[in-house]
Amino acid sequence: MAAASFLLSPRVTLPLRRGSRLLVSCSATSSSSSSDAAGGVGFQGRVGFLGLGIMGAPMASNLIKAGCDITVWNRTKSKCDPLLSLGAKFESSPARVASSCDVTFAMLADPESAFEVACGANGAAEGMAAGKGYVDVSTVDDATSKLIGKRITSTGASFLEAPVSGSKKPAEDGLLIFLTAGDESLYKRVAPLLDVMGKSRFYLGDVGNGAAMKLVVNMVMGSMMVSFAEGLLLSEKVGLDSNTVVEVISQGAINAPMFSLKGPSMVKAAYPTAFPLKHQQKDLRLALALAESVSQPIPTAAAANELYKVAKSLGLADHDFSAVIEALKAKVQSSQH
Numbered sequence: 350m351a352a353a354s355f356l357l358s359p360r361v362t363l364p365l366r367r368g369s370r371l372l373v374s375c376s377a378t379s380s381s382s383s384s385d386a387a388g389g390v391g392f393q394g395r396v397g398f399l400g401l402g403i404m405g406a407p408m409a410s411n412l413i414k415a416g417c418d419i420t421v422w423n424r425t426k427s428k429c430d431p432l433l434s435l436g437a438k439f440e441s442s443p444a445r446v447a448s449s450c451d452v453t454f455a456m457l458a459d460p461e462s463a464f465e466v467a468c469g470a471n472g473a474a475e476g477m478a479a480g481k482g483y484v485d486v487s488t489v490d491d492a493t494s495k496l497i498g499k500r501i502t503s504t505g506a507s508f509l510e511a512p513v514s515g516s517k518k519p520a521e522d523g524l525l526i527f528l529t530a531g532d533e534s535l536y537k538r539v540a541p542l543l544d545v546m547g548k549s550r551f552y553l554g555d556v557g558n559g560a561a562m563k564l565v566v567n568m569v570m571g572s573m574m575v576s577f578a579e580g581l582l583l584s585e586k587v588g589l590d591s592n593t594v595v596e597v598i599s600q601g602a603i604n605a606p607m608f609s610l611k612g613p614s615m616v617k618a619a620y621p622t623a624f625p626l627k628h629q630q631k632d633l634r635l636a637l638a639l640a641e642s643v644s645q646p647i648p649t650a651a652a653a654n655e656l657y658k659v660a661k662s663l664g665l666a667d668h669d670f671s672a673v674i675e676a677l678k679a680k681v682q683s684s685q686h
């Protein structure tokens with residue numbers, strides 16, 4: 350196959366950075382079309398799910414609705430209740446989930462919580478053993494992912510990192526994009542489950558490549574949002590109608606679903622949380638560290654990160670990341686006084 354060529358389905362091999370190969374597996378199927386009778390989705394065994402926040406809850410919910418045998422745990426136990434009503438089982442710690450399940454997924458807030466839940470006291474690693482699998486779908490840095498992978502595999506179990514692109518609605522609709530790396534046989538084993546929760550999946554090789562891919566994507570997204578916010582405020586200042594700006598952008602070369610989705614509510618200063626601002630700032634912080642590790646300047650992302658930090662200090666951490674526009678508004682006000 351020519352170096353730059355690729356096929357859309359079902360599997361694609363592309364050259365990977367640093368001389369190795371990138372194996373890309375694409376599934377163009379949606380959750381419903383990929384389901385079959387066996388175990389609901391073609392996966393035999395019990396599935397654990399740790400972390401039932403904005404993303405974890407709908408992902409686990411889709412697995413239950415597809416007929417999977419799901420056991421859940423969440424630090425705040427009350428968030429398990431809607432899943433238990435749908436038929437999930439409950440265990441009282443990550444270790445107990447892992448020991449009672451064949452494969453366990455984790456969707457945690459950040460590197461610290463992902464490490465704690467996997468490797469801390471009563472963590473998933475304590476319930477792991479040969480034949481089991483751990484799939485971490487949280488957004489973390491490559492170093493944390495490697496540490497978690499090392500601890501999990503020290504038990505004889507397999508490890509796959511699989512952060513996702515796509516937010517609350519794609520999680521609800523089973524349309525996420527999985528950026529996986531690590532144990533390839535575990536990747537193949539859980540593919541039917543990924544296909545319930547997502548519209549496509551990429552296998553990127555060694556642990557760390559999935560985390561890096563996710564941070565690159567979210568670095569671009571965080572900077573795009575700041576640029577968009579600047580455009581909306583500038584247009585308002587010069588007397589343009591912001592809704593018309595959103596419409597014009599949506600018809601041109603810089604159209605992005607994110608602008609059309611978030612723009613109308615940003616104009617109304619409403620920020621219903623899909624992707625919490627604190628997580629976007631975390632991803633920019635991690636992307637900056639990734640860039641520093643290879644001496645790559647990313648000045649636009651660095652500037653965007655500063656604005657998200659200001660937004661956090663204004664009490665906007667749990668709002669949607671589009672609330673970063675409020676940090677720009679605050680800057681204008683402070684420069685006028």
Ligand SMILES: NC(=O)C1=CN([C@@H]2O[C@H](COP(=O)(O)OP(=O)(O)OC[C@H]3O[C@@H](n4cnc5c(N)ncnc54)[C@H](OP(=O)(O)O)[C@@H]3O)[C@@H](O)[C@H]2O)C=CC1
Binds near residue numbers: 465487
């Ligand atoms: N929202 C989005 O659009 C997307 C988010 N992501 C990433 O997915 C991950 C989860 O995001 P999201 O669901 O939005 O986040 P939420 O903040 O809604 O959920 C975070 C989850 O982590 C748990 N948690 C936090 N700290 C700890 C801890 N110390 N110990 C145990 N559990 C803990 C929370 O438990 P509790 O309920 O007790 O607080 C909750 O289950 C993040 O890494 C995020 O960057 C990726 C793609 C899109």
Ligand SMILES: O=CCCC(=O)O
Binds near residue numbers: 488513514515516
């Ligand atoms: O990590 C969050 C990503 C949000 C999105 O892809 O829309």
